[in-house]
């Protein structure tokens with residue numbers, strides 16, 4: 187169950203990320219997410235090393251480009267052995283199909299799972315309609331993106347816990363819903379807009395939670411992490427680990 191909570195390692199340098207991971211010495215290794223802040227400074231070899239050490243890795247690069255460029259980027263990432271990679275659903279069907287082919291071509295024992303970002307959890311209804319220019323509700327947009335991302339070969343989506351049940355209805359139970367924008371009760375939402383508690387996300391069908399600052403900025407990160415794991419464990423939802 188602890189691997190259902192993915193920690194966003196949003197740190198500026200490898201050394202800071204390693205100091206943070208030292209808190210887990212002697213504990214089961216957590217599922218970690220590396221975004222471009224850390225990836226750009228620490229580099230691909232840092233990821234490969236963590237993988238060798240036994241960390242499940244989610245590389246959150248949110249690829250979004252013409253199909254050929256995304257496919258070539260994925261080929262370069264193939265040898266790192268990452269578990270999850272993000273691409274933007276708004277890159278369109280052909281881009282996702284190319285990403286899937288590249289992920290399959292470079293797969294070792296296990297193929298990386300491709301997660302399509304639907305609408306960022308920092309986007310609210312007004313931004314979607316007035317700034318981004320997409321009509322309709324956030325839920326409608328997210329479930330439409332999820333449907334075509336599945337048809338194009340994505341393994342799941344990144345969405346808010348607010349849309350999980352719609353996404354599962356629009357796709358299938360096995361299509362992954364990975365949810366950032368998680369805030370335990372009483373925690374500051376910061377720049378996130380579509381937030382839910384860990385319990386609500388899992389109750390509504392999320393497969394994985396992504397949690398950054400509520401853990402990384404906590405005075406006791408391991409305790410904050412386990413508090414979230416316990417909150418979802420109490421729901422008694424069964425996962426195949």
Ligand SMILES: O=c1ccn([C@@H]2O[C@H](COP(=O)(O)O)[C@@H](O)[C@H]2O)c(=O)[nH]1
Pocket residue numbers: 194196221303305306307308344345366367368376378396397398399400
């Ligand atoms: O829609 C999205 C996609 C990705 N993220 C990433 O998740 C974490 C969340 O961090 P918090 O500190 O818990 O807010 C962060 O790395 C984002 O880049 C997201 O929040 N929303």
